[in-house]
Amino acid sequence: xxxxxxxxxxxxxxxxxxxxxxxxxxxxxxxxxxxxxxxxxxxxxxxxxxxxxxxxxxxxxxxxxxxxxxxxxxxxxxxxxxxxxxxxxxxxxxxxxxxxxxxxxxxxxxxxxxxxxxxxxxxxxxxxxxxxxxxxxxxxxxxxxxxxx
Amino acid sequence: xxxxxxxxxxxxxxxxxxxxxxxxxxxxxxxxxxxxxxxxxxxxxxxxxxxxxxxxxxxxxxxxxxxxxxxxxxxxxxxxxxxxxxxxxxxxxxxxxxxxxxxxxxxxxxxxxxxxxxxxxxxxxxxxxxxxxxxxxxxxxxxxxxxxx
DNA sequence: ATTTGTGCAAATCGTTTGCATCTGA
DNA sequence: TCAGATGCAAACGATTTGCACAAAT
Numbered sequence: 001x002x003x004x005x006x007x008x009x010x011x012x013x014x015x016x017x018x019x020x021x022x023x024x025x026x027x028x029x030x031x032x033x034x035x036x037x038x039x040x041x042x043x044x045x046x047x048x049x050x051x052x053x054x055x056x057x058x059x060x061x062x063x064x065x066x067x068x069x070x071x072x073x074x075x076x077x078x079x080x081x082x083x084x085x086x087x088x089x090x091x092x093x094x095x096x097x098x099x100x101x102x103x104x105x106x107x108x109x110x111x112x113x114x115x116x117x118x119x120x121x122x123x124x125x126x127x128x129x130x131x132x133x134x135x136x137x138x139x140x141x142x143x144x145x146x147x148x149x
Numbered sequence: 150x151x152x153x154x155x156x157x158x159x160x161x162x163x164x165x166x167x168x169x170x171x172x173x174x175x176x177x178x179x180x181x182x183x184x185x186x187x188x189x190x191x192x193x194x195x196x197x198x199x200x201x202x203x204x205x206x207x208x209x210x211x212x213x214x215x216x217x218x219x220x221x222x223x224x225x226x227x228x229x230x231x232x233x234x235x236x237x238x239x240x241x242x243x244x245x246x247x248x249x250x251x252x253x254x255x256x257x258x259x260x261x262x263x264x265x266x267x268x269x270x271x272x273x274x275x276x277x278x279x280x281x282x283x284x285x286x287x288x289x290x291x292x293x294x295x296x297x298x
Numbered sequence: 299a300t301t302t303g304t305g306c307a308a309a310t311c312g313t314t315t316g317c318a319t320c321t322g323a
Numbered sequence: 324t325c326a327g328a329t330g331c332a333a334a335c336g337a338t339t340t341g342c343a344c345a346a347a348t
Contacts, residue, residue: 029301029302029303029346029347029348030347031302031303031304031346031347032304032346033303033304034303050337051337051338052337065304065305066304066305066306067338068304068305068306068307068338068339068340069303069304069305071337071338071339072303072304072339072340073303075338075339087236087238087239089236090236090239090240090242090312090313091239091312091313091336091337092239092336092337093239093337093338103276105278105279105282107282108285114279116276117276126291127252127265127266127291129254129291129293130254130263130293132295132296133254133256133293133294133295133296134293134294134296135291135292135293136257136292136293136294137291137292138289138290138291138292139288139289139290139292140287140288140289141287141288142275142276142278142284142286142287143284143285143286143287143288144278144279144282144283144284144285145282145283145285146281146282147281147282147283178321178322178323178327178328179322180321180322180327180328180329181321181322181329182328182329183328199312200312200313201312214329214330215329215330215331216313217313217314217315217329217330217331217332218328218329218330220312220313220314221314221315221328221329224313224314239337239338240311240312240337240338241311241312242312242313
């Protein structure tokens, strides 16, 4: 909740240095909201969040950001390669701080996304695409349900 | 374009008999629009269509159906097990006349969905789900791009 | 000083729904 | 007859965008 800003309102706290340099390395200006959102995203291990969730979390920490800015920021982070978008069901998008190549569990009833541990590889090989096409990527989503429901 | 209706406006043509019994077997009343849409869907081999596409197709054949009815009908057919919904990207839904268990290619640039031939099996095994959960299903989408783009 | 980001509200897109009107059995 | 379908328009939820204002370099 405390706002670690200097006299000009800038974030000078060491807490944010990691995020700040990450942003700079990606060519993104370290604005207050990008630092705050980046901190929420990248300083708590691997995460899968929706825009709505992140917006709520920010609000809970006393950080003022509009939902539109959360959406825009998630998109920018994704374009900069800091996040990876995961589409598990038709309607909602999740953003994964693990940008590596891996697959997902999706627990529909809880609106929750989990990484499939890399060792438990699912894929033998991508299937040969039809003539004239190449594989751009493979998305695997394992839908889960609570046992006995 | 010709409307094969009897004096009361009913579809009496043999063309529609297959669809008619399919609908009846699923407990769906064979209405004019269900017969027309069913005919478009089920008399041309395996198909993957979006609501928009099917609506356009119907219009092209001189069949009057509202887009809302197309959506409702696709949903009813899906619930009746005549179709399978395929979510390839976040925004659009496709409906697959092949209701068996199989995976999909998705050509983003053409808004097109193809079946992955069953022989080219991708999956070794579903990964073990976390404690307390069971696998409800596995969705695999292989995204394709035209070579050299 | 200039460029780039932000907030808000309005716009968009695919899809669903409410309701008065038709239609099939 | 009359439950069940349809059409339309309005409602929806997630996401994007236009524009005046604010902040970063």
